[in-house]
Each structure stands twice: as C-alpha cells, then as structure tokens.
Amino acid sequence: MLYLHDVWVNWFESEENGYQVARYHEWRKEDHIELLDQTPLLYINEGLFEYIENDLQEIPESLLDTIYKRSYSRKGQNRNVIEYACVVTNGIEALAFDTIGYTIPVRKSRLIPRQEQLIYDMIKSAKPQNFGFKAKHYKKEYHILSMSPEQVFGLTRREREIKHILMIALDQLKTSGNLEELRYWLTEWDPKLYPAIKYLDADQVWEKLYEGIRLGFNENHEEFCAKIVRGQPFLEKLWDAEKDYAKDTTQS
Secondary structure (H helix, E strand, O other): OEEEEEEEEEOEEOOOOHHHOOOHHHOOOOOOEEEEEEEEEEEEOHHHHHHHHOOOOOOOHHHHHHHOOOEEEEEOOEEEEEOOEEEEEOOOOEEEEEOOOOOOOOEEEOOOHHHHHHHHHHOOOOOOEOOOOOHHHOOOOOEOOEOOHHHHOOOOHHHHHHHHHHHHHHHHHHHHOOHHHHHHHHHHHOHHHHHHHOOOOHHHHHHHHHHHHHOOOOHHHHHHHHHHOOOOHHHHHHHHHHHHHHHHHHHO
16 A cells, blocks of 8 residues: 655534635635644545545445554654545546545545656555546536536636635525515616516526526626625634635734
C-alpha cells in the first residue's frame, strides 16, 4: 500500500459537492488546517472518485477495510489514529476524506499543489481500483440545495457561498408559498417584471425568481442576498461571514 506523510488538510464538513471543497488557492487564513502524519493513498477509477468527491453516500466496504486505522493525525507531540481516512486520486485530481467514524466521507479536503504532484509521481506504475463499486447503479441527483456544477462554474469560493445562501432563502420562500411575499421579492430582483407579476400565481412567481438567480453571479445576486437574509439569524450569520471576508480581503 502507498502512504503519504505530512499531509496538510483543510476539512470541509458535510459538503456533498466537490466544488464546495475549496482548492488550495482559495484557502483562508481563518480556515482550520490540520496535519495528517500518515495516510494511505489509493488510486481509484473515475466513477468511484466522482462518487466520493460529489456525494455523501456509503463508501464501499472493501475500501473502508483497506484503510481501517491506517491514518494518523498529529497535534503537537500527540499522534492519534483515525478510523477511516485516506487520500484518493483518479490520476488527474486528488482528495482527502475522513468519515469521522461513519461509513460516508463526512469531511473532505483538497491538497497543496506540491503534495498533489507527489501523488501523481507515486501512482505512475499503478493501476486504478474500483473496490467493487458499480458506477452504472449510481446517478448523482442535483436540487436547489445541491446546485449542479454549471450553476457555480467559474465562481470564487465567496461567490459560491453567497449563491448557496440565496438558494437556502429561495427554498424557504417556496416552502412558505406566500404569494405577496414572493411577488415582493421578484420585484426586488427584477423591477421590470412588476406590471406582469399580478397575473402570476405563487408557483409561477417563484419559478421566475429561481430562473433569474439560478445561473451566473453578479452584483445583483450579492445585493439581493443582503436584502433577503435580513431578519433570518441563521442566514444573516452566513452572510456576515462572507461580507466580513470581503472586507478583510479589500483591506489586505
């Protein structure tokens, strides 16, 4: 078995989509970086890699058995065993994961470029494994709270986070089904639609709002997010974190 040593990881927890696991150039100074003293390196086929990278489903049992208690984290002088963790690669990309004792990839991290290059050098003479994974039985499902890659293509980490906040807010709007509230927010998003809004029912209004926000990202998305989160403590906290990050970036 191949092993990596001194692997820096920046864990993103409960993120099912790989685009939410920020690459090294998007890591932030407030992120909590950890050191894996030792961890297995598995070269796996493309289907299994995508399954682990872009979902929170059960990892094949044979893969878990292979990596059981073979990873160690280091904090100061303490070296602690990790039940199920490793780095996987498809030969093009690499990803670390830790199940924190479960059987799904709860925590995921990208790697630093130097470590990635080492990985590709290490697997040159190896063949990918599938650990019994049957790709034909798996189909990734996207929905409003799990956006498709095309909806975030080309966006920065901050823009992806803001768009995710927007989708949470839109999902709450849809659940409420309040026609007047929906009409208000559609007018806020696109004032030109105001004359026609009174002829639309709740589903039609929400659909127009969703379709307007779904693709791309610009100043309208950011301004709309600032408005729609007001009075919602959970969303306000998420928004404030991204707003403060933008402020810090500008100042630095």
